[in-house]
Amino acid sequence: MDYQAYTLPNGIRILYKHAPFAITHCCFIVNAGSRDENAGQEGLAHFIEHLLFKETERRSTSQILNRLELVGADLNAYTTKEYTCIHASLLGQHLERAMDLFEDILFHSTFPEDEQEKEKGVILDEIASYLDQPEEAIQDDFEELLFANHPMGKNILGTEESVGKMNGDDIRAFISANYSPSEMIFAVNGTYDFKKIIKLSEKYFGHVAVNPSIKNRTTPPANQSGVHIVKKPISQTHCIIGNQAYSSSHKHKNGLLLLNNLLGGMGMSSRLNLEIREKYGIAYTIESNYTALTDTGIFSIYYGTDAEKAEKASRLVHKELKKLRDQKLGTLQLHQAKEKFIGQIALAEENRMSLIISMAKSLLDFNHIDTLEDVFNKINAVTADQLLEISNEIFDIDRLITLKFEPK
Numbered sequence: 001m002d003y004q005a006y007t008l009p010n011g012i013r014i015l016y017k018h019a020p021f022a023i024t025h026c027c028f029i030v031n032a033g034s035r036d037e038n039a040g041q042e043g044l045a046h047f048i049e050h051l052l053f054k055e056t057e058r059r060s061t062s063q064i065l066n067r068l069e070l071v072g073a074d075l076n077a078y079t080t081k082e083y084t085c086i087h088a089s090l091l092g093q094h095l096e097r098a099m100d101l102f103e104d105i106l107f108h109s110t111f112p113e114d115e116q117e118k119e120k121g122v123i124l125d126e127i128a129s130y131l132d133q134p135e136e137a138i139q140d141d142f143e144e145l146l147f148a149n150h151p152m153g154k155n156i157l158g159t160e161e162s163v164g165k166m167n168g169d170d171i172r173a174f175i176s177a178n179y180s181p182s183e184m185i186f187a188v189n190g191t192y193d194f195k196k197i198i199k200l201s202e203k204y205f206g207h208v209a210v211n212p213s214i215k216n217r218t219t220p221p222a223n224q225s226g227v228h229i230v231k232k233p234i235s236q237t238h239c240i241i242g243n244q245a246y247s248s249s250h251k252h253k254n255g256l257l258l259l260n261n262l263l264g265g266m267g268m269s270s271r272l273n274l275e276i277r278e279k280y281g282i283a284y285t286i287e288s289n290y291t292a293l294t295d296t297g298i299f300s301i302y303y304g305t306d307a308e309k310a311e312k313a314s315r316l317v318h319k320e321l322k323k324l325r326d327q328k329l330g331t332l333q334l335h336q337a338k339e340k341f342i343g344q345i346a347l348a349e350e351n352r353m354s355l356i357i358s359m360a361k362s363l364l365d366f367n368h369i370d371t372l373e374d375v376f377n378k379i380n381a382v383t384a385d386q387l388l389e390i391s392n393e394i395f396d397i398d399r400l401i402t403l404k405f406e407p408k
Helices: 044-051 061-069 092-107 113-131 134-146 160-165 168-178 194-205 253-264 271-279 307-326 331-348 352-366 372-380 384-394
Strands: 004-007 013-018 023-030 074-079 084-091 184-190 226-232 237-245 283-292 297-305 401-407
Touching: 004 194, 013 194, 013 352, 023 092, 023 352, 044 074, 044 084, 044 113, 044 168, 061 074, 061 092, 084 092, 084 352, 092 184, 092 194, 113 134, 113 160, 113 168, 134 226, 134 237, 134 297, 134 401, 184 194, 184 352, 237 283, 237 307, 253 271, 253 283, 253 297, 253 307, 253 331, 253 372, 253 384, 271 283, 271 297, 271 307, 283 307, 297 307, 307 384, 307 401, 331 372, 331 384
Parallel strands: 013 184, 226 401
Antiparallel strands: 004 013, 023 084, 023 184, 074 084, 237 297, 237 401, 283 297
């Protein structure tokens, strides 16, 4: 088997993938993110993630931070629209130390008011930092247009106003509503006997009380097309063109992943990079991205260029999209696209932390994890006709949103 899994009586799932290395990667994922926040509480999930590293019932902030760093381990966390993830990389003999810390910060944090106020300042600085980077800020603003008037479109960091109003009652209410053991996974990539992993998991996570709360997520409505221009005190034009896309369970997900990689994915040989950077030297950065979420997805193309070149860059992007809508890939083109994508996926497995997090998310969403062979088979099964159908749906000119940040 490619992995082993076990469910504790309280619903927390344990995932283990064997890897014969001295370094262990582990993560604890909670199915709770920014889309689960109430109106006016934008940024709350991310605020909680920050505060988990502050005081607990038995540890001070410095004790939390030193618990793994004293043995040379790396500890970090992040929040997305749908998940909160804590992860650590460490020498294999220190796994129990990490599990002890995960249990403490996830289930015994006290969220003291003085730490809340300090962390609000840190997050406001983080928000300001993103606003100073137009290539980052434009992505958030684009998603707000893409998912207008829906929690999915709200900034994960929140706003100065929403962060400033947060308090302990908000934190505890969010955790009570969203931190359900049945929506949690602890995952390990390392060299152990799985029975030992189960035994340690029962010791540290088996006591967590069952929480019967049910998520109240709504699927966002279809986006409206349009061109939006924002003037900013910047030196370049930044642009995103995109559309809502397929969910992680959609039949065309693998086809769009392949298409995205062909169009503007990793490497220098993507169509957009060859046409816009290599042929015309218009943009330093030109890329496309596809993120599949549980009930929708995000497809976008981003470029940054000098203001006088922006219009030409936009025409060239639409030229490439039109090619994919009008012309079916030839047999050799399709084969080469698949070979490239499959090779990149295989290389990505070398990043063992990313791999175990991806596996945990798959188990969380589908209660199943595809093997690498399964993934390759699904990509190889994609046809040129399917790619043409996908292109005409996702790259439909009448559905695309364009957002530009232009110099004042």
